[in-house]
Amino acid sequence: DAGVTQSPTHLIKTRGQQVTLRCSPKSGHDTVSWYQQALGQGPQFIFQYYEEEERQRGNFPDRFSGHQFPNYSSELNVNALLLGDSALYLCASSLAGGGAANQPQHFGDGTRLSIL
């Protein structure tokens, strides 16, 4: 039973570029959340997708956008990259209904994004 998979594992970009990160949820899960984890910090919630729509959004600018596909996989897009966007980007999946408290979010190993 495959868990949450993310690609790529590492990525190097320069300022001003655009990046797309990908996530496949754990089998049976239908909800995908994205988190940004800066070095030495805890993860910060970016947004969550359910039924191909953004269900909740954290305090991130519009440069951060996402998408969920019919197979529940998801993409995170970041435009006009800044040095401060360098971080580990984590994807988490869960099953809607009953809340994450009963269906805890399962995390992937993340994509390490470095901005030069």
Place this chain on the structure above:
Amino acid sequence: AQSVTQLDSQVPVFEEAPVELRCNYSSSVSVYLFWYVQYPNQGLQLLLKYLSGSTLVESINGFEAEFNKSQTSFHLRKPSVHISDTAEYFCAVELAKQAGTALIFGKGTTLSVSS
């Protein structure tokens, strides 16, 4: 707004010694509480959770945490640590009314176990 404070950024301890990682939260509404562990170059793994009922919750690998509503704390403890427990530990909360949505994390505590 909800927030989580992990009171110690680093906790060094010797193998087989007891350890406590402290977590306090701030919220005016009901929350669920979690501890996650992150090993190097890996994602987060759920260690244990408090939803309701007994205030003492346990994990399968010997960790336990106690929910204290009056002190708004959810400290993590283990009576005897192993080298393999070396990792980053994150305390997190989730609004009970918005269960299934955003987790709010603390900044993490690095547990370093040496022999």
